[in-house]
Amino acid sequence: MPALDKVLNDIADTMAKETRRGKVADYIPQLAKVDPARFGIAVVTNDGETFTAGDADEPFSIQSISKVFTLTMALGLVGDSLWKRVGREPSGNPFNSIVQLEREQGVPRNPFINAGALVVTDVVLSQHQPREALGQILHFLRFLAGDESIVVDRAVARSETETGFRNIALANYMKAFGNLEHDPDKTLGVYFHQCAVAMSCRQLAMAGRFLAADGRNPETGGRVVSSQRARRINALMLTCGHYDGSGDFAFHVGIPGKSGVGGGILAVVPGKASIAVWSPGLNQVGNSQLGAIALERLARTMGWSVFGP
Numbered sequence: 001m002p003a004l005d006k007v008l009n010d011i012a013d014t015m016a017k018e019t020r021r022g023k024v025a026d027y028i029p030q031l032a033k034v035d036p037a038r039f040g041i042a043v044v045t046n047d048g049e050t051f052t053a054g055d056a057d058e059p060f061s062i063q064s065i066s067k068v069f070t071l072t073m074a075l076g077l078v079g080d081s082l083w084k085r086v087g088r089e090p091s092g093n094p095f096n097s098i099v100q101l102e103r104e105q106g107v108p109r110n111p112f113i114n115a116g117a118l119v120v121t122d123v124v125l126s127q128h129q130p131r132e133a134l135g136q137i138l139h140f141l142r143f144l145a146g147d148e149s150i151v152v153d154r155a156v157a158r159s160e161t162e163t164g165f166r167n168i169a170l171a172n173y174m175k176a177f178g179n180l181e182h183d184p185d186k187t188l189g190v191y192f193h194q195c196a197v198a199m200s201c202r203q204l205a206m207a208g209r210f211l212a213a214d215g216r217n218p219e220t221g222g223r224v225v226s227s228q229r230a231r232r233i234n235a236l237m238l239t240c241g242h243y244d245g246s247g248d249f250a251f252h253v254g255i256p257g258k259s260g261v262g263g264g265i266l267a268v269v270p271g272k273a274s275i276a277v278w279s280p281g282l283n284q285v286g287n288s289q290l291g292a293i294a295l296e297r298l299a300r301t302m303g304w305s306v307f308g309p
């Protein structure tokens with residue numbers, strides 16, 4: 001097997017020279033300030049080794065990658081009854097699209113498009129006040145990553161709250177269909193803050209370990225979720241984790257992954273490793289342009305595609 005530290009350094013060197021880096025998200029003004037030249041990558045293997053290259057310790061806005069962790073929490077709270085309120089099919093539409101909601105009676109296609117993630121956050125909110133729910137999300141992320149320093153970037157949260165008109169529309173629309181239990185403002189408040197959590201590639205790859213390890217923390221052996229649940233979350237990441245770019249990501253990279261408009265991608269090699277990559281420039285469908293290219297190289301070099309060597 002090729003040496004991972006060399007593979008990652010080669011990838012980071014190649015990516016540093018790349019001029020077609022995509023476009024940094026600017027619909028959340030605070031995100032537009034991020035330097036498009038940044039690139040980081042981290043791999044944590046199931047036997048406990050960590051390899052990094054580039055800006056792997058620089059925190060960035062995890063944005064929609066947070067949806068993987070809130071989905072895990074919501075399934076822990078309500079189990080499979082969650083699937084009465086949100087589907088499991090790719091949407092074939094942009095992450096912030098509203099078009100399917102009217103035809104499908106306010107039930108979003110999957111938990112990773114914004115509408116679905118808002119329902120998931122509504123479940124996580126359960127009986128709590130928004131501040132407590134956010135505290136639980138942070139607590140879960142810190143526990144998974146083994147790192148107490150993970151925090152919300154308040155400036156990003158404020159920026160998104162001020163400009164989140166589409167999300168506000170989605171939440172209110174679903175409320176009208178009876179698919180949001182709480183006051184939309186409360187659900188939105190938690191959602192905007194979970195998206196504004198800042199984490200480094202190293203922290204994210206650590207937090208994703210349970211998905212690569214059959215639902216267990218590979219360090220302690222402690223169970224986070226059942227192996228069936230880990231498998232199913234991975235399946236949703238593969239089919240829906242990159243919105244209407246999910247097919248292309250599966251085609252080129254071949255492993256479950258979840259992107260965020262901050263330019264991060266969390267990717268999982270079941271049985272082998274958890275990976276996080278960060279490059280802020282996005283492609284046409286809002287996924288990290290170089291992030292996906294870097295993962296494609298890594299998966300190909302290591303023979304990590306779930307579809308075969």
Ligand SMILES: NC(=O)CC[C@H](N)C(=O)O
Pocket residue numbers: 062063064065095096114160167195259260261262286
């Ligand atoms: N794809 C994303 O990362 C979208 C998340 C972002 N916070 C939004 O709701 O628009």
